Amino acid sequence: MIVHGNAILAGVLLGFMFRLFLLRMDYRQYPSYPHGYITHLAFGFIAAILGAVAVPALMAKEYTAVTFLTLAAQQFREIRNMERNSLRKLDESELVPRGPDYIEGIARVFEGRNYLAIIVALVTSTVTIWQNIIVGIAAGIALSLLLGPLRKGKSMADIVIARLGNIRFDGPNLYVDDILIMNVGLSSSRQLMLKYGVGVVLEPKNDDARATLANLGQRQAVAHEVATLLGVRKDVDEPEFTPLCRLNVATGRAALFIVPVEPDKNLAVEAVKKVPVLESAVRLPLRTVIGQIASD
Amino acid sequence: MEVSIRNELVAIVTQNSQQVGGGGVPIFYATNQVDCERIALCLSRTLDAMVHELESGTYFLTHH
Numbered sequence: 001m002i003v004h005g006n007a008i009l010a011g012v013l014l015g016f017m018f019r020l021f022l023l024r025m026d027y028r029q030y031p032s033y034p035h036g037y038i039t040h041l042a043f044g045f046i047a048a049i050l051g052a053v054a055v056p057a058l059m060a061k062e063y064t065a066v067t068f069l070t071l072a073a074q075q076f077r078e079i080r081n082m083e084r085n086s087l088r089k090l091d092e093s094e095l096v097p098r099g100p101d102y103i104e105g106i107a108r109v110f111e112g113r114n115y116l117a118i119i120v121a122l123v124t125s126t127v128t129i130w131q132n133i134i135v136g137i138a139a140g141i142a143l144s145l146l147l148g149p150l151r152k153g154k155s156m157a158d159i160v161i162a163r164l165g166n167i168r169f170d171g172p173n174l175y176v177d178d179i180l181i182m183n184v185g186l187s188s189s190r191q192l193m194l195k196y197g198v199g200v201v202l203e204p205k206n207d208d209a210r211a212t213l214a215n216l217g218q219r220q221a222v223a224h225e226v227a228t229l230l231g232v233r234k235d236v237d238e239p240e241f242t243p244l245c246r247l248n249v250a251t252g253r254a255a256l257f258i259v260p261v262e263p264d265k266n267l268a269v270e271a272v273k274k275v276p277v278l279e280s281a282v283r284l285p286l287r288t289v290i291g292q293i294a295s296d
Numbered sequence: 297m298e299v300s301i302r303n304e305l306v307a308i309v310t311q312n313s314q315q316v317g318g319g320g321v322p323i324f325y326a327t328n329q330v331d332c333e334r335i336a337l338c339l340s341r342t343l344d345a346m347v348h349e350l351e352s353g354t355y356f357l358t359h360h
Contacts, residue, residue, distance in 0.1 A: 172349035185347030185355045186337055239346040239360060 004056040007128035007136065011052025012045070014140035015121030019044025021144065022113045022151055040110065043079055047072065047114040051121030055129060069118075076114045083107040095234055096227035096243055101217020105278045116147050156202070156222065157273035159209035164265055165199035165255055176255035177201050179248045182240070189240050193259060196233060198268040200226075202245075202254045207295040210252035211283035218281035219245035222256055222272060229271040231261030302359050306345045309336045311353040329353065 002008065023040055050072045057065035084107040091097045098106075123143050128136025156162065165176040169190055174181045176199030184190050202222070204210040212218055223243040234241035243258035260268060285291030309324045309332050310316050316323055324339070326332040336347045336355045345357040 171351050183348040185349040186333060186340070188333070188337070189347075237341045237344050239340075239344060242360075 003060060004125070004129055006133045007125040008049075008052045008056055010128045010133050010136045010140065011121040011125030012048045014124040014137060014144070015048025015051050015117045016041075016045050018120040018140075018144045018147070019048065019113065019117040021148070022116070039082075040079075043076070043114055044117050047076070047117040048121040051118035052125040054122055055126045059129070072118070076111050079114065080107045080111040083110045094224070095236070096224050096232055097220070098224045099217050099220030101215070101278050101280050102221040102224065104280055105276075108279065113151075116150065120144055120147065153279065154277040155273060156275045156277060159206075159212060159277060160202040160204050160254075162200055162202050162269050162272045164269055165201040167194060167197050167199045167257070169194070174257065176257050177253075178251075179246055179253065179255040181244050181246050181255065181257045184240050186240065189238075192233075193241075193257075196263070197257060197259045198265045200256045200258075200268050200272050202256065202272065204252050206286065207252075207291065208282075208284050208286050211285055212277060212281050213252065213254050214247060215278070215281035215283070218278050219247070219254060219256075221278055221281075222254075222275045223258070225275040226256060226258055226260070226268060226271045229274075230258070230268060233259040233261055304358065306343055306357040306359060307339050309339070309355040309357075315350075315352060315354050 020041065023037065023044070050068060054066060054069060084103055087098065087103040087106060088100070091099075091103065120140055120143050124136050124140030126136075127139040165179075168175050169184070172183050172185055172190075174184050174190075174193065179201070181199075184193065202213060204213050222245050227243050232241065232243060241259050243256065245254055245256040247254045256268075256272060258268065262268075286295060305319075305321045307322050307324065308316050309326055311326050311328065311332055313325060324335050326335055332353065332355060336357065339345065339357050340347045343357060343359075345359050347355055347357055349355050
């Protein structure tokens with residue numbers, strides 16, 4: 001008979017369910033591959049087992065068992081590598097790539113979610129031992145609901161004001177409001193851009209947001225997400241239709257130019273607002289004295 | 297591993313022979329504006345290159 005069998009079972013169950021809950025597919029279509037799902041569920045299951053047995057092992061005076069947690073940390077770091085490599089490979093065949101910063105962010109999320117599964121399993125099994133299985137499961141569910149919002153980081157709507165911009169050409173140069181996007185040589189392309197193109201201006205709400213928006217990885221993520229949501233009127237031999245997000249260094253405003261498949265221009269603004277703020281792009285100069293003085 | 301050269305001139309298309317010369321890049325001389333655009337478009341689509349204009353009847357193609 002396994003000692004604390006109930007606790008381990010409840011811990012594994014809750015930890016695994018939590019991982020499943022975090023893995024719900026979203027519009028970013030990742031992991032939309034059934035086998036990607038299986039990999040992550042398997043790792044989630046291992047994470048849940050490790051979390052669930054930690055406290056029972058300690059109670060059985062099996063102190064060496066805890067060292068398995070360090071092994072787990074090593075294993076989950078490997079998940080980050082796995083995700084990074086596979087997304088990088090897939091990025092090569094994207095018309096609008098995610099960019100390395102976005103990939104790094106996704107990879108980090110996958111690693112982090114396994115640690116969350118460990119925590120849920122650990123708390124569930126501990127509370128079950130301390131009280132009983134019903135209280136344990138209730139504690140696990142409560143913690144899951146508490147940790148659930150961690151799934152969502154900030155989105156662009158939190159840090160910038162997005163609005164439609166005016167598209168115009170000055171000679172061959174394409175502008176969205178006062179922001180230079182690119183030089184387009186072919187007049188046939190220019191006509192298509194004026195007809196179908198959408199320009200979205202992103203105005204940072206403060207100096208922190210301004211620094212985040214200046215990050216190239218963040219701007220590439222904006223272009224990728226909007227292209228994923230609205231489609232992009234482009235093929236490999238038409239580089240001028242690549243969506244671009246360019247910065248006006250004088251004002252800190254950025255502008256996205258895209259020729260989407262979807263004609264509704266307001267949807268592009270909504271799509272921009274939904275883009276996640278990348279962890280690696282977050283800058284907080286306002287938290288420092290120098291940053292605050294500089295922002296005056 | 298695929299290796300490609302980026303941000304490098306691939307070709308120049310011009311009506312103005314006084315403006316460009318020399319260098320290691322092929323130069324295509326066009327007779328008029330329409331001809332210029334036609335050559336630039338053809339090169340762009342076959343080389344997957346971006347066409348930029350210098351506003352003086354000269355176009356250049358580059359990979360980004």
